[in-house]
Amino acid sequence: MRTITLIVIHCSAVRPGQRSSAEDIDKWHKDRGWKGIGYHYVIRRDGSIEKGRDIAEVGAHCYPHNSHSIGICYEGGLNEKGKKADTRTPEQKKTLRELVGQLHQQFPKALIVGHSDLEPSKPCPCFDVIKEFAEWNPLP
Numbered sequence: 678m679r680t681i682t683l684i685v686i687h688c689s690a691v692r693p694g695q696r697s698s699a700e701d702i703d704k705w706h707k708d709r710g711w712k713g714i715g716y717h718y719v720i721r722r723d724g725s726i727e728k729g730r731d732i733a734e735v736g737a738h739c740y741p742h743n744s745h746s747i748g749i750c751y752e753g754g755l756n757e758k759g760k761k762a763d764t765r766t767p768e769q770k771k772t773l774r775e776l777v778g779q780l781h782q783q784f785p786k787a788l789i790v791g792h793s794d795l796e797p798s799k800p801c802p803c804f805d806v807i808k809e810f811a812e813w814n815p816l817p
Protein backbone atom coordinates (compact mmCIF):
# COMPACT_ATOMS: atom_id res chain seq x y z
CA MET A 678 0.00 0.00 0.00
CA ARG A 679 1.20 3.54 -0.73
CA THR A 680 1.63 6.10 2.06
CA ILE A 681 -1.55 8.06 2.73
CA THR A 682 -1.26 11.48 4.42
CA LEU A 683 -4.52 13.02 3.22
CA ILE A 684 -8.14 11.97 2.93
CA VAL A 685 -9.72 14.54 0.64
CA ILE A 686 -13.49 15.09 0.39
CA HIS A 687 -15.06 16.37 -2.82
CA CYS A 688 -18.49 17.01 -4.28
CA SER A 689 -19.40 16.11 -7.85
CA ALA A 690 -20.82 19.64 -8.47
CA VAL A 691 -24.18 18.49 -9.81
CA ARG A 692 -27.64 19.98 -9.18
CA PRO A 693 -30.50 18.19 -7.42
CA GLY A 694 -31.86 15.56 -9.79
CA GLN A 695 -28.66 15.36 -11.79
CA ARG A 696 -27.00 11.97 -11.55
CA SER A 697 -23.30 11.41 -10.93
CA SER A 698 -22.70 7.72 -10.35
CA ALA A 699 -19.19 6.30 -10.31
CA GLU A 700 -19.91 5.14 -13.85
CA ASP A 701 -20.94 8.65 -14.97
CA ILE A 702 -17.84 10.21 -13.39
CA ASP A 703 -15.68 7.51 -14.97
CA LYS A 704 -17.02 8.57 -18.36
CA TRP A 705 -16.55 12.31 -17.62
CA HIS A 706 -12.96 11.76 -16.55
CA LYS A 707 -12.23 9.55 -19.56
CA ASP A 708 -13.59 12.37 -21.73
CA ARG A 709 -10.93 14.59 -20.16
CA GLY A 710 -8.29 12.16 -21.35
CA TRP A 711 -7.73 10.55 -17.93
CA LYS A 712 -7.56 6.82 -17.48
CA GLY A 713 -10.93 6.76 -15.76
CA ILE A 714 -12.58 7.97 -12.55
CA GLY A 715 -10.15 10.01 -10.47
CA TYR A 716 -11.85 9.35 -7.10
CA HIS A 717 -11.58 6.26 -4.95
CA TYR A 718 -15.15 6.38 -3.65
CA VAL A 719 -18.42 7.97 -4.70
CA ILE A 720 -21.28 8.40 -2.21
CA ARG A 721 -24.66 8.52 -3.94
CA ARG A 722 -27.63 10.54 -2.66
CA ASP A 723 -29.18 7.39 -1.19
CA GLY A 724 -26.03 6.85 0.89
CA SER A 725 -24.71 3.92 -1.14
CA ILE A 726 -21.00 3.72 -1.84
CA GLU A 727 -19.64 3.08 -5.30
CA LYS A 728 -15.99 2.26 -5.76
CA GLY A 729 -13.81 4.19 -8.13
CA ARG A 730 -10.09 3.50 -8.29
CA ASP A 731 -8.63 1.01 -5.86
CA ILE A 732 -7.11 2.87 -2.89
CA ALA A 733 -3.77 1.21 -3.64
CA GLU A 734 -3.80 3.14 -6.91
CA VAL A 735 -2.96 6.85 -7.17
CA GLY A 736 -6.09 8.90 -7.87
CA ALA A 737 -6.67 12.01 -9.97
CA HIS A 738 -8.65 14.44 -7.82
CA CYS A 739 -6.38 16.95 -6.15
CA TYR A 740 -3.20 17.85 -7.98
CA PRO A 741 -0.40 17.81 -6.69
CA HIS A 742 -1.52 15.70 -3.72
CA ASN A 743 -2.71 12.62 -5.60
CA SER A 744 0.23 10.36 -4.89
CA HIS A 745 -0.39 10.35 -1.12
CA SER A 746 -4.14 10.85 -0.82
CA ILE A 747 -7.51 9.14 -1.06
CA GLY A 748 -10.35 10.98 -2.80
CA ILE A 749 -13.99 10.64 -1.75
CA CYS A 750 -16.72 12.38 -3.75
CA TYR A 751 -20.34 12.84 -2.71
CA GLU A 752 -23.02 13.23 -5.35
CA GLY A 753 -24.26 16.82 -5.22
CA GLY A 754 -22.76 20.16 -4.23
CA LEU A 755 -24.97 22.55 -6.22
CA ASN A 756 -28.48 23.81 -5.44
CA GLU A 757 -31.37 24.23 -7.92
CA LYS A 758 -29.86 27.49 -9.17
CA GLY A 759 -26.47 25.95 -9.75
CA LYS A 760 -24.93 27.68 -6.74
CA LYS A 761 -22.53 25.81 -4.47
CA ALA A 762 -24.30 24.27 -1.49
CA ASP A 763 -23.96 21.47 1.02
CA THR A 764 -26.64 19.25 -0.47
CA ARG A 765 -25.68 16.09 1.43
CA THR A 766 -28.64 13.95 2.37
CA PRO A 767 -28.80 12.43 5.89
CA GLU A 768 -27.91 9.09 4.24
CA GLN A 769 -24.82 10.61 2.61
CA LYS A 770 -23.71 12.21 5.88
CA LYS A 771 -24.05 8.85 7.65
CA THR A 772 -22.14 6.92 4.99
CA LEU A 773 -19.44 9.57 4.73
CA ARG A 774 -18.87 9.44 8.50
CA GLU A 775 -18.66 5.63 8.43
CA LEU A 776 -16.28 5.59 5.46
CA VAL A 777 -14.03 8.34 6.81
CA GLY A 778 -14.02 6.57 10.19
CA GLN A 779 -12.88 3.32 8.59
CA LEU A 780 -10.17 5.08 6.60
CA HIS A 781 -9.08 6.96 9.71
CA GLN A 782 -8.58 3.61 11.50
CA GLN A 783 -6.57 2.34 8.55
CA PHE A 784 -4.56 5.57 8.12
CA PRO A 785 -4.63 7.25 11.57
CA LYS A 786 -2.04 9.88 10.66
CA ALA A 787 -3.82 11.12 7.56
CA LEU A 788 -5.40 14.56 7.69
CA ILE A 789 -9.07 14.67 6.75
CA VAL A 790 -9.63 17.75 4.60
CA GLY A 791 -11.86 19.24 1.94
CA HIS A 792 -10.64 19.97 -1.57
CA SER A 793 -10.98 23.70 -0.80
CA ASP A 794 -8.60 23.37 2.16
CA LEU A 795 -5.86 22.40 -0.30
CA GLU A 796 -7.02 24.57 -3.18
CA PRO A 797 -8.82 27.63 -1.79
CA SER A 798 -10.02 28.77 -5.23
CA LYS A 799 -12.33 25.74 -5.36
CA PRO A 800 -15.56 25.77 -3.34
CA CYS A 801 -15.62 21.95 -3.31
CA PRO A 802 -16.99 20.19 -1.22
CA CYS A 803 -19.15 23.06 0.14
CA PHE A 804 -18.86 22.23 3.85
CA ASP A 805 -16.21 22.53 6.55
CA VAL A 806 -14.56 19.10 6.47
CA ILE A 807 -11.89 19.86 9.08
CA LYS A 808 -14.56 20.97 11.55
CA GLU A 809 -16.90 18.07 10.83
CA PHE A 810 -14.17 15.46 11.41
CA ALA A 811 -12.23 17.42 14.03
CA GLU A 812 -12.11 14.52 16.49
CA TRP A 813 -10.20 12.38 13.99
CA ASN A 814 -7.84 15.01 12.69
CA PRO A 815 -4.35 14.88 14.18
CA LEU A 816 -4.10 18.67 14.11
CA PRO A 817 -2.30 20.59 16.87
Ligand SMILES: [Zn+2]
Pocket residue numbers: 686687688738792799801802
Ligand atom coordinates in the same frame (compact mmCIF):
# COMPACT_ATOMS: atom_id res chain seq x y z
ZN1 LIG B 1 -13.07 18.65 -5.50
